[in-house]
Amino acid sequence: MPKIRPYTPEDRDRLVEIWHQASRVGHPFLSAQDLSEQKVLVRDIYLPKAENWVATDAGEAVGFIGLLDCFVGGLFVHPSAHGRGVGRALIEHAAEVKGQLEVEVYALNVGALEFYQRLGFIQTGIRNSDDQGRPLQLVRLTRPHRE
Known part of the structure; x- marks a missing residue:
């Protein structure tokens, strides 16, 4: 089971790499240029603005969740750690901290849905376009607070 800890600025480069590798798997419909442009946003805007939690295995970061209040701005797990409960552990941690959770997922990312x-x-x-205005449908999902 992964350990979950708060983000530190020293995590930035590793988390950007996790984001990039996971995005290549989960978002094959985005071009290399799209990912390159988003990588800058993740590094310079999204990570600094979000409340980030890092999942580690044997001391190495293998995934993270970025929260904007109760909205999951991003949940990314390195492909080498897929299927090991990292994403589930991050969601359960976020639910403990925030209660109700919301997220938007590309409709084409069936695995994430x-x-x-x-x-x-x-x-x-x-919604019928993403934050960059691309005609890619986003599905909004909510998980009610569980007592």
């Missing part, structure tokens, strides 16, 4: 649904998230909306 199924992951969130297995963890009790329900679809609450759809």
